[in-house]
Amino acid sequence: MTPPPPPQSVRFISDCFVKPPQLPPRSNRPLHLPPWDLAMLSVHYIQKGLLFPLPPPCLDPAFDRPAFIRSFLEKLKRSLSSALFHFYPLAGRLATLKGTDPAFYTVFVDCADSPGARFVHAAIDLTVADILSPTYVPEVVQSFFDHDRAINHDGHALSLLSVQVTELADGVFIGLSINHAVGDGASFWLFFNSWSEIFRAQEKGAVDVVQLSRPPVLTRWFPENHPAPLSLPYTDDPSSFLAHYEAPELRERVFHFSAESIAGLKAEANRQCGTTNISSLQSLTALVWRCITRARRFPPSQVTGCRMAANNRARLDPPLPAEYFGNSITPVRTAAMVGELLGGGIGWAARLLHVAVAEHSNAKLREWNEEWIKRPQVYHLDKTFDSYSIMMGSSPRFDKYGNEFGLGKAVALRSGYANKFDGKVSAYPGREGGGSIDLEVCLPPATMAVLEADPEFMAAVTVS
Structure with a gap:
């Protein structure tokens, strides 16, 4: 051969x-x-x-x-x-x-x-x-x-x-x-x-x-x-105080969700909760949290978490301008037992995420800064983000496909080795726009294979 x-x-x-x-x-x-x-x-x-x-x-x-x-x-x-x-x-x-x-x-x-x-x-x-x-x-x-x-x-x-x-x-x-x-x-x-x-x-x-x-x-x-x-x-x-991090073996795949698929997830999450307040990204994150947790095959009593990177600029009082150049983000964490998460439906998970984001207020941001000044610490990828949780980073709201350098519109966005670990998910706008979203998902090979066979997850993925 x-x-x-x-x-x-x-x-x-x-x-x-x-x-x-x-x-x-x-x-x-x-x-x-x-x-x-x-x-x-x-x-x-x-x-x-x-x-x-x-x-x-x-x-x-x-x-x-x-x-x-x-x-x-x-x-x-x-x-x-x-x-x-x-x-x-x-x-x-x-x-x-x-x-x-x-x-x-x-x-x-x-x-x-x-x-x-x-x-x-x-x-x-x-x-x-x-x-x-x-x-x-x-x-x-x-x-x-x-x-x-x-x-x-x-x-x-x-x-x-x-x-x-x-x-x-x-x-x-x-x-x-x-x-x-x-x-x-x-x-x-x-x-x-x-x-x-x-x-x-x-x-x-x-x-x-x-x-x-x-x-x-x-x-x-x-x-x-x-x-x-x-x-x-x-x-x-x-x-x-510092540490270099080496990621485990990971599969990295970009899943595409059309605007219609996202709208369907949002409508179902809000229907299950009897509300209209749950956002598209919260609904999609709820789906991903549930399906990755199921793919990991944790026992029902295991606590699992979901972190979402929150932009703090508009949350401060007085707010920072959108063009503030620096870091103004903190991870908003939600946690639940695996049995509750998988048994409650997408709306149940989305409501948890919605409440956590709504409570991410000016007072909490100032409290975080005060506590940090008393006890300074830095994020470590192997400690801050555990293998029982997922982390939703980046944002589909950033203008990523509007960058042209005389070559027309880019055909794809890709990322490097940096800041990837088991359960890291990054949200990008879909190339066609209109509310579509691409998710870059990083998981160990065995977990990725189970996710790819999950009917709930793959039913929402749009095959181009």
């Missing part, structure tokens, strides 16, 4: 650093980080990217593709430099400030003393279909992102933003790795959207510095009576 061919690997062609054309005067001051930022120091960078087909002329053997790619990369670098003018912390590095008190140790962003954001050009002998056709996301996609397995504290030495552009035989993948201690998912997509906006403006002849339709708000929010900087509970050796 002929052995299978070896897996394809990425060829790194070049890399450089990109800086903004100029820095504002305030960039000379340390950008101190509040609790929601510092809590992220031991988790991975955010790694998300978009897959674009190349324009048809590029596939003609007579076309000068190398010249097209060179021009494309230069345009990306130019627009990235302009984007960093508005998002200048992403051109910086993390730094440590130590006080005379041995218990005083804080991490901040040094915006001035840095070579800038990293820009990588790579290539691989695969097609767009090779990425999209398999049932499970190919492991090679993880190599489409820089800073593989880095945790945010590594941003002392690594760039806080790295862009990797990977050429495929008939496409391009643009993958971003952004330090999660500097920004959350809303911040990530605000930057991606702004970079795309600048690229399009410069294609039309705009100058290097483009005025954005949604400029970021870079001033960090700190709880009242607790000004910056905030101290962390370690001195010269942070190893006991």
